Amino acid sequence: GQNIDQPTEMTATEGAIVQINCTYQTSGFNGLFWYQQHAGEAPTFLSYNVLDGLEEKGRFSSFLSRSKGYSYLLLKELQMKDSASYLCAVRDSNYQLIWGAGTKLIIKP
């Protein structure tokens, strides 16, 4: 079966760095997405990786290793507004998005 694993919840301090991991086992691979979702709102796109390596976009970076079925989202200089759920999603061989359950990130002052 297809499976996406990410931690349920993480806590970090304002101004610090946090890494959210995602491991996947899917039928084929056509890219990995990270989305941010605030409570009661729809997800918003953060990043996309299809090749191995690190993609940096401001305070957020995303890494992919296809051979290991592994990705992480790195958030730097954490702000209170970064408190949200972070969803990892993999697009399989049928171009369907397979979603992880999400990681709730709690930022403390």
Add this chain to the structure above:
Amino acid sequence: GAVVSQHPSRVICKSGTSVKIECRSLDFQATTMFWYRQFPKQSLMLMATSNEGSKATYEQGVEKDKFLINHASLTLSTLTVTSAHPEDSSFYICSARDLAGGDSYEQYFGPGTRLTVT
């Protein structure tokens, strides 16, 4: 950037009635739209894939006669929850795939519709 709207944002209805939710791509054409449902503290669950001009493809376990999907144009898809029951109360989110978009930025999400059935 690509914008997807949903209407209504919140709806409260009585058990047994039907509710229609609209999903529109405002500045791009979408041959494919996706309907998701999300229960509290749970991840997104794909309900169906809607293709313009053809019948929707429903995920296993989703009743197609209860959740009617119509994708009448390249910018509009509707989801009708028929004979709603309290267990249908959820957050319904649509997303749209840009016809002219590149490989990576394919799905754009609407703001969601909070349905409460009393």
